[in-house]
Structure formats: structure tokens, C-alpha cells
Amino acid sequence: MDIRRTILWMIFSFSLLFLWNNWQVHNGKPSLFGGAPAAQQQEQAQADGQTPASDAGVPVPTDVAAAPPSEVPATPQPVQTQAEPVVITTDVLRLTFDPVGARLVKAELLKFGAVDDRDRPVVLLDNSPSLTYLVESGAVGPQGAAFPTHRTPFQVTTQARELSGDAMDISFEAVSGGLRVVKTFTVRQGRYDIHVRHALTNVGDAPVSPSVYMQITRDSSKPPGESSFYSTFTGPAVYSEQDKFQKISFADIERDRATYTTQANNGWIGMIQHYFVTAWVPDQGVERTNNLVALGNNLFAMRAIEPAGSLAPQETRVMNAQLWVGPQDQQALEQVAPGLGLVVDYGWLTVIAKPLFAIMTWLHAMLGNWGWTIVALTVLIKLVFFPLSAASYRSMARMKAVAPRLQAMKEKYGDDRQKLNQAMMELYRTEKINPLGGCLPILVQIPVFISLYWVLLASVEMRGAPWILWITDLSVRDPWFILPAIMMATMFLQIRLNPTPPDPIQAKVMMIMPLVFGGMMFFFPAGLVLYWVVNNCLSIAQQWYITRKIANQTAAVAKA
Structure with a gap:
């Protein structure tokens, strides 16, 4: 996957969200957040x-x-x-x-x-x-x-x-x-x-x-x-x-x-x-x-x-x-x-947040603990998005396989951006790689993430609800910041599983992103961070499995 496009799509999406929010506030409407x-x-x-x-x-x-x-x-x-x-x-x-x-x-x-x-x-x-x-x-x-x-x-x-x-x-x-x-x-x-x-x-x-x-x-x-x-x-x-x-x-x-x-x-x-x-x-x-x-x-x-x-x-x-x-x-x-x-x-995402809360209530009736309810909900959301995620990870795995060829093209064409882009597009076509394949799951999950944020923030059921050990209230931040630290670690591991950007600056940006997002999570409710940690762990397992499977298939074709 062309990591620059992923970063640009994320920046563009969040920029639109914040611009719309500021316009709402400017006109006297309540903030989306x-x-x-x-x-x-x-x-x-x-x-x-x-x-x-x-x-x-x-x-x-x-x-x-x-x-x-x-x-x-x-x-x-x-x-x-x-x-x-x-x-x-x-x-x-x-x-x-x-x-x-x-x-x-x-x-x-x-x-x-x-x-x-x-x-x-x-x-x-x-x-x-x-x-x-x-x-x-x-x-x-x-x-x-x-x-x-x-x-x-x-x-x-x-x-x-x-x-x-x-x-x-x-x-x-x-x-x-x-x-x-x-x-x-x-x-x-x-x-x-x-x-x-x-x-x-x-x-x-x-x-x-x-x-x-x-x-x-x-x-x-x-x-x-x-x-x-x-x-x-x-x-x-x-x-x-x-x-x-x-x-x-x-x-x-x-x-x-x-x-x-x-x-x-x-x-x-x-x-x-x-x-x-x-x-x-x-x-x-x-x-x-x-x-x-x-x-x-x-x-x-x-x-x-x-x-x-x-x-x-x-x-x-x-x-x-x-x-x-x-x-x-x-x-x-x-x-x-x-x-x-x-x-x-739940604001403008009520249409998503209400069903999420209804599912959580159903799960809680069986599990009896809101922390494990969040874990189970994350698994269900991951299953729903599995086809999109699988396509994304297959695209990433193929991108990782052709990374050496992309680096060779960069060295061959140097500063001629037009020829480099033409060669890259031809490579993507022949290898059946969608350079935007990794962006779609991220964009689709943004509304779900914000909706779940509001469910965990606004639902009184989360107030004072414990999970395990040090997490005694899912509606407030982790008192020991353990979950945000785990989240940062899982984000670093995800980046390591992705293709390394050929541009050193892009590679540094990608390594900084876990620190930025993880730092934000230090102030978020523990229940929301728990969702993101479980989601990251499931993504890592899915991505590792698909990458390993494609690598084995590539090796088998090379031996034949």
C-alpha cells in the first residue's frame, strides 16, 4: 500500500470532521464532540x-x-x-x-x-x-x-x-x-x-x-x-x-x-x-x-x-x-x-450508536460485566468488517512482497515523478494490488469508533462499572495508563507488519503516529481504550495470518 495515500486519507477525513464541527459551533449548534x-x-x-x-x-x-x-x-x-x-x-x-x-x-x-x-x-x-x-x-x-x-x-x-x-x-x-x-x-x-x-x-x-x-x-x-x-x-x-x-x-x-x-x-x-x-x-x-x-x-x-x-x-x-x-x-x-x-x-451518529448500545445491553445480559461486554462487542465488529480487513491485509502483504521492486524503481527513475508513478501503477496492475485497499477499513471504522466513544461516554451504565484488576471504572481514564501503553505497543507492532515506506520521512511519520494516538488515549475512558486494544490485537493476528499465508503461496509458486 502507498502509505502516503493512507496518511492523506486519514488527514483529509479528520479535517472534514473537524471543519464541520467548527462550522456547527460557529453557528451556535452543539459540538459534535x-x-x-x-x-x-x-x-x-x-x-x-x-x-x-x-x-x-x-x-x-x-x-x-x-x-x-x-x-x-x-x-x-x-x-x-x-x-x-x-x-x-x-x-x-x-x-x-x-x-x-x-x-x-x-x-x-x-x-x-x-x-x-x-x-x-x-x-x-x-x-x-x-x-x-x-x-x-x-x-x-x-x-x-x-x-x-x-x-x-x-x-x-x-x-x-x-x-x-x-x-x-x-x-x-x-x-x-x-x-x-x-x-x-x-x-x-x-x-x-x-x-x-x-x-x-x-x-x-x-x-x-x-x-x-x-x-x-x-x-x-x-x-x-x-x-x-x-x-x-x-x-x-x-x-x-x-x-x-x-x-x-x-x-x-x-x-x-x-x-x-x-x-x-x-x-x-x-x-x-x-x-x-x-x-x-x-x-x-x-x-x-x-x-x-x-x-x-x-x-x-x-x-x-x-x-x-x-x-x-x-x-x-x-x-x-x-x-x-x-x-x-x-x-x-x-x-x-x-x-x-x-x-x-449520541449526537449525529445516533443511528449507529443506538444499535451498538442495544447489542452491548444484550451481551451484558449474558456476560454480566461491561468490560467483557466491550471485548465481545469488539470481536463482533471485527467479524462484520472481516471481508474488508482481509482485502486490506492481502493488499498490504502483496505490497510488502513487491517492496524491493518499488525501491528499485525509485532508484532507477530518481526525481522523475511521472515515470515513477507510471511504473508503480503498472506494477500494481500486473500484481493485482489496490494501493487504496488498506484505507477503506480505516475510513469505515471511523464512524463506528466515534459512535462507540459516545456510547461509552454517555451511557450511565458505564459509570463505576469495573472490568478486571486495576480497571474499576470504565467511564474514566485508566488510572495506571496500562491500556494506553498496550495500545501504543500494538500500534507499533502493526506498523512493523506493514510495508516500510520507501521515503525515510514517511517512515518516521508512521513511527510517530502510535505516540500521537496513544497519547490521546491517556485521557479517554478506559472502556474506549479497551476496545481499541482488543481491536488492534485482533488486527495483528489477522494480518500476521494473511501475510504468512500469502508469503507461503508466493514461495510455493517460486519453487514450481
Whole structure:
């Protein structure tokens, strides 16, 4: 194989990829490699002692027909109480509610260890100086109506605090402006989806027309443990049947240029970060208004507003919704709502990444270990690409056999590049060698490699998943850099099996490539490096076998 063509094809392919990625970022689109739009990359530090999100009023647009002109909440300042937080514990969640507003102000995921201390659970929701991330809801009405909002003191009406059976209810009640609101949160064994029931009762003497809002408030800070080598999306997402999955950057919200579905009777709203998501899923088929706003002071709110219609005195109306607070478990998310599994975003290669993840899930069900699952997947991918690889290695073996003749041509024609190329093409034709035969498998595997990169990077199943010995987490880099070192060694061995380029400069470039690619792998997830190491080992075995077979055939022909 003419090694110069291989290098040029690789450079050309990666150049096109990076040029397209930069064009996407320049136009405000998310990076193909997980970064947020360039406008979002500005530093957004959150100062200590900042005003919590719950202290700021969120105006509802007056041009939204589904919601009356009002403010969320109506009161300018939060009501201060001495009520103790309500802490609810299940087998997978520890939830802390503030009786003021019956807000969910802290959520700990008991099955997932924190980045800095695996013995402590991940804190997803919090209301602290370092993170403001809250789930809120309430009722709003026409201008001047002071219905219970997320700043109204609620009374806890249930006693249970720890889940002992299959399900448990936690209820809060408040009365304001002639409207009684009873919020009931139903948690279940082994589940991250919480059923939320808003029961609205008109306790006044005149009809009222409230609307229920379901809100997520968050600052724009990145979650802990984010890598400086790659970036993942943190921010709001909206899904509807008409416009499908839409990610919105905090920067676009702040600049009032966010584009998303505002009117729908289906779908959901959510806040995404690496591995985890919080989402409100209102009842499907009910008309609602979606709204995203910047509160200032590095705080943002997204909400869905559903009108309850007119309530006569003593009439009660129930509004139901599902609230997900937990990991990006694709199968469980899709059972909660259509399209909710899309929060596991594989980008433009989803069409390849989704089947890869499905195959990995099937293999894991049999093997029980994600490391061995990656090994098995690599073998399957190698089998699929075997015909292409075999053709490539046969071309390489023939190139190696004619290498002395190519060197002789180079010495014969010297600097006459035209005659040298004509002679080389004639040699390739007579020996039935395709000089580009080794390039195709490389080009074909690039999308598969990037897709697998996103599967290993985005799938929460890889988080904390061990393989063997020193590899205790496939989602982070090898702590001892053993796999990257093995990868570099296997790449060097592959180059030794290839024909030596006649140009000394090209030969040096080829020897440097393992150092470059291996150096990159020092920062990649161990699971991805494991895939590449196994792939290299299988390629070496296949290439050695084919080269040896062709050499024996050539020797047999020479003796005949």
C-alpha cells in the first residue's frame, strides 16, 4: 500500500470532521464532540451568597393564551418559616422537601457514588452556595390572584418518611386566594419516576381559573467531575411530537434567542447533565405552555403551565404528572414517556450508536460485566468488517512482497515523478494490488469508533462499572495508563507488519503516529481504550495470518 495515500486519507477525513464541527459551533449548534455552543463556553462562576432561585419572581408572558397574565410566584419575597425539611428515603432516593412551597430542594441518588467520594451518594438536586438546582410547582391565576405557589408555606399531611412497601405518598397542603392545593408525591420501590398529583379545590364563593405550573430551576454551573479534555451538555431540553428533541443552551436563554416548542399537548421538559436528568412529564393530551426564562444572577427556570379551567365553588380538579429525578437509564426513561430516552444524546451518529448500545445491553445480559461486554462487542465488529480487513491485509502483504521492486524503481527513475508513478501503477496492475485497499477499513471504522466513544461516554451504565484488576471504572481514564501503553505497543507492532515506506520521512511519520494516538488515549475512558486494544490485537493476528499465508503461496509458486 502507498502509505502516503493512507496518511492523506486519514488527514483529509479528520479535517472534514473537524471543519464541520467548527462550522456547527460557529453557528451556535452543539459540538459534535459534546461541547456546548461557543456562546455557552463563557465562564459562569456562581458567587457565594447569591439569591436562591426561589427568591425571584418569574414572569409569565402575557401573550400565552394557555396561561393567564400573572407572576410565578405572585409574592415579591419568600415567606420565612421555621418548618423543618421533610426527608423521604427509598431504596434508591433520598429526597428533601422544603415545606415552603413543598419544593424538592435536594435529591441524593443512593445507588450512585459521588465523583470525589464513592462512599457518598451523588447529589443531583441541591440548594446550596455551590449549586442551585430545584424542582418546584404551584398554582397561578389572573392578575392579583394569590394562589399557593412555590413560596407559600405548606403543611405536611402525611407521617411516613421511609418507604417500607412498594409505594408511599407524601402530601402537602396549602390554602391561598380561595384555592386549596394538595400536592401528593408518590415514590415507589426501585423507581426514579415520581408520580405528582396536584388537587385544586375552590374553597371560595366565586369561580376561579387557576393554572398549574411545573418548574425546574438551575444555575448554569457544570456538574462536578467534568473532564477538561471533553465536554458534555448541561442545560434544558424540550420534547414534543411535532418538533422532537430540542436542546437549549443557557446562553441562548440569557440572550433571549432560544428556539423551542412553546405550545404542545404532549412531550416533556427536562434539565440534562452528564449521566443524570430531571424531567417533568405532564399528562399527555393536555394543552400546555412551555417557557424558559433567565432569572438573572446566573439562574434559569424552565416550566410547563397547564390551565385547569374554571372551578366552581367547592369543585376539585386533579392535575397529574410524572417527575423523573435520576440516572439516564434509557429503557426506564422510555417507559415513562416517549422520547425521554433521547436525553442520552449520541449526537449525529445516533443511528449507529443506538444499535451498538442495544447489542452491548444484550451481551451484558449474558456476560454480566461491561468490560467483557466491550471485548465481545469488539470481536463482533471485527467479524462484520472481516471481508474488508482481509482485502486490506492481502493488499498490504502483496505490497510488502513487491517492496524491493518499488525501491528499485525509485532508484532507477530518481526525481522523475511521472515515470515513477507510471511504473508503480503498472506494477500494481500486473500484481493485482489496490494501493487504496488498506484505507477503506480505516475510513469505515471511523464512524463506528466515534459512535462507540459516545456510547461509552454517555451511557450511565458505564459509570463505576469495573472490568478486571486495576480497571474499576470504565467511564474514566485508566488510572495506571496500562491500556494506553498496550495500545501504543500494538500500534507499533502493526506498523512493523506493514510495508516500510520507501521515503525515510514517511517512515518516521508512521513511527510517530502510535505516540500521537496513544497519547490521546491517556485521557479517554478506559472502556474506549479497551476496545481499541482488543481491536488492534485482533488486527495483528489477522494480518500476521494473511501475510504468512500469502508469503507461503508466493514461495510455493517460486519453487514450481
